[in-house]
Amino acid sequence: MSSSRPLRVAIVGAGPAGIYAADILSKTDLDVSIDLFERLPAPFGLVRYGVAPDHPRIKGIIGALHKVLSKGDVRLLANVNYGVDLKLEDLRQYYDAVIFSTGAIRDADLTIPGIDLDGSYGAADFVSWFDGHPDVPRTWPLEAQEVAVLGAGNVALDVARILAKHPKDLMSTEIPANVQAGLEASPVTDVHVFARRGPAQVKFSPLELRELGHVPDVDIVVYPEDYDFDEGSMAAIEATNQTKQVVKTLTDWTLVDPSQQTASRRIHLHFLQAPAEVLGEDGKVVGLRTERTALQGDGTVKGTGEFHDWPVQAVYRAVGYFGSPLPEIPFDDLKGVISNREGRVVDLDGEHLPGVYATGWIKRGPVGLIGHTKSDASETVRHLVEDVADDGRTAPHGEPQQILDFLAERGVDVVTWDEFSLLDAHELSLGEPHGRERIKVVPREEMIDIAKGRA
Numbered sequence: 001m002s003s004s005r006p007l008r009v010a011i012v013g014a015g016p017a018g019i020y021a022a023d024i025l026s027k028t029d030l031d032v033s034i035d036l037f038e039r040l041p042a043p044f045g046l047v048r049y050g051v052a053p054d055h056p057r058i059k060g061i062i063g064a065l066h067k068v069l070s071k072g073d074v075r076l077l078a079n080v081n082y083g084v085d086l087k088l089e090d091l092r093q094y095y096d097a098v099i100f101s102t103g104a105i106r107d108a109d110l111t112i113p114g115i116d117l118d119g120s121y122g123a124a125d126f127v128s129w130f131d132g133h134p135d136v137p138r139t140w141p142l143e144a145q146e147v148a149v150l151g152a153g154n155v156a157l158d159v160a161r162i163l164a165k166h167p168k169d170l171m172s173t174e175i176p177a178n179v180q181a182g183l184e185a186s187p188v189t190d191v192h193v194f195a196r197r198g199p200a201q202v203k204f205s206p207l208e209l210r211e212l213g214h215v216p217d218v219d220i221v222v223y224p225e226d227y228d229f230d231e232g233s234m235a236a237i238e239a240t241n242q243t244k245q246v247v248k249t250l251t252d253w254t255l256v257d258p259s260q261q262t263a264s265r266r267i268h269l270h271f272l273q274a275p276a277e278v279l280g281e282d283g284k285v286v287g288l289r290t291e292r293t294a295l296q297g298d299g300t301v302k303g304t305g306e307f308h309d310w311p312v313q314a315v316y317r318a319v320g321y322f323g324s325p326l327p328e329i330p331f332d333d334l335k336g337v338i339s340n341r342e343g344r345v346v347d348l349d350g351e352h353l354p355g356v357y358a359t360g361w362i363k364r365g366p367v368g369l370i371g372h373t374k375s376d377a378s379e380t381v382r383h384l385v386e387d388v389a390d391d392g393r394t395a396p397h398g399e400p401q402q403i404l405d406f407l408a409e410r411g412v413d414v415v416t417w418d419e420f421s422l423l424d425a426h427e428l429s430l431g432e433p434h435g436r437e438r439i440k441v442v443p444r445e446e447m448i449d450i451a452k453g454r455a
């Protein structure tokens with residue numbers, strides 16, 4: 001194989017992890033040529049299809065990712081699905097190394113009776129709906145007046161806030177018309193968030209929690225009888241500023257006089273209540289049963305045997321995301337990640353699969369902020385550079401045109417960066433007359449037609 005040509009690297013998944021990896025790799029001393037594959041017709045992963053539409057500051061990170069892709073050092077090949085349109089053996093023909101950065105898109109399981117009832121949903125699916133993901137149904141059944149959200153992380157906060165917020169307060173955002181219509185029809189008045197541990201053990205970020213208190217015409221209700229701390233809690237409060245701030249915000253809410261709470265909608269935050277069963281009638285959700293838990297001294301809890309039924313008509317579980325396996329790539333089913341050591345993908349014997357790497361949520365699990373995927377990418381790229389230093393050029397067909405010919409032969413309708421830019425401009429122009437940053441195009445075919453100049 002020629003060692004004079006650039007090293008060819010494929011990155012699969014154009015979320016922040018993949019884009020940061022491409023950026024970092026392009027800035028090394030290696031003579032490298034990078035293709036970034038993406039299953040959807042648009043890049044940016046969960047920044048586009050996860051971050052809540054009413055968080056424009058975070059959505060703004062897209063601006064930084066945009067810059068990386070518009071520099072021209074990295075070639076975007078979107079609308080290409082690894083595992084369907086091409087597999088590892090194909091990639092090995094055209095690339096010397098492959099980095100997987102496919103993230104996590106589905107909800108972690110919650111195995112309690114009734115979880116499969118009509119009206120019981122995964123947060124990830126709801127998030128995909130309100131963020132206009134092309135591969136989920138256009139309508140969402142918002143028929144419940146009282147709703148339960150299970151889990152006490154930032155996704156639970158996003159779900160509770162979007163459910164409770166009046167749609168008019170979302171009208172400055174990029175939400176598509178179908179989402180606006182769905183939210184306008186919602187009869188919701190009360191959203192109950194259930195944390196299975198205590199106030200010092202929640203995983204809310206201070207800023208996101210405080211933001212709840214500023215949602216117009218929505219009261220936050222915290223019940224003093226739910227409010228308990230143990231020695232482990234006190235240690236956690238002492239140990240981190242983040243926990244201190246979260247507990248302060250929650251404590252302030254316990255002191256609010258209920259007679260002052262006159263909003264038309266409420267978010268109730270319940271602590272020390274573990275989900276035990278989703279209650280149903282005729283196949284539909286009619287309630288949630290929780291078990292009261294007690295702190296054990298070290299921040300962990302145990303069940304007390306005391307149960308409470310809540311009359312809700314919908315249940316959203318926001319108990320974490322989980323990665324999905326990819327064909328031909330070793331996977332750790334317990335952790336939901338590609339089996340890897342610091343980003344080097346390893347087989348069952350712990351041996352590095354030559355030329356194969358992972359980064360982002362599919363490398364270390366679905367926890368952490370966008371910024372964390374940068375340090376992740378640095379580690380993975382560092383190992384890749386170490387490994388290929390001597391004889392890295394192994395692909396028999398390393399000319400950049402050859403992969404395009406292969407995909408064309410397979411009938412894959414690749415969306416390039418320039419084509420995506422047409423879609424991007426179109427979305428911005430949809431928003432402009434309404435004083436909105438953008439309005440998203442949702443249907444996949446429409447996205448592709450606009451990108452290709454066919455619409």
Ligand SMILES: Cc1cc2nc3c(=O)[nH]c(=O)nc-3n(C[C@H](O)[C@H](O)[C@H](O)COP(=O)(O)OP(=O)(O)OC[C@H]3O[C@@H](n4cnc5c(N)ncnc54)[C@H](O)[C@@H]3O)c2cc1C
Nearest residue numbers: 013015016017039045046050051082102103360361369370
């Ligand atoms: C609901 C939600 C809200 C969040 N809000 C914030 C926030 O406000 N601030 C913050 O800092 N962090 C936030 N996060 C966390 C942040 O989104 C993640 O840290 C980050 O997106 C992980 O990056 P990633 O690139 O590993 O995965 P992803 O962002 O999921 O990107 C993976 C990409 O791979 C693509 N892909 C998957 N499978 C294939 C395949 N087979 N072939 C080709 N491509 C494929 C996907 O389509 C996707 O584009 C949020 C997370 C969630 C779930």
Ligand SMILES: NC(=O)c1ccc[n+]([C@@H]2O[C@H](COP(=O)([O-])OP(=O)(O)OC[C@H]3O[C@@H](n4cnc5c(N)ncnc54)[C@H](OP(=O)(O)O)[C@@H]3O)[C@@H](O)[C@H]2O)c1
Nearest residue numbers: 151152153154155156196197203318319320321366367368
């Ligand atoms: N605005 C933002 O910055 C933002 C927005 C969204 C997401 N994110 C980030 O994205 C990552 C993922 O967020 P996430 O909310 O999905 O996950 P998370 O932060 O891990 O929170 C998951 C929550 O679910 C609970 N849980 C897990 N299993 C449960 C069970 N069986 N029964 C009841 N509760 C259960 C956990 O409780 P225990 O602690 O008791 O296990 C925890 O409260 C996080 O790093 C988050 O910060 C950030």
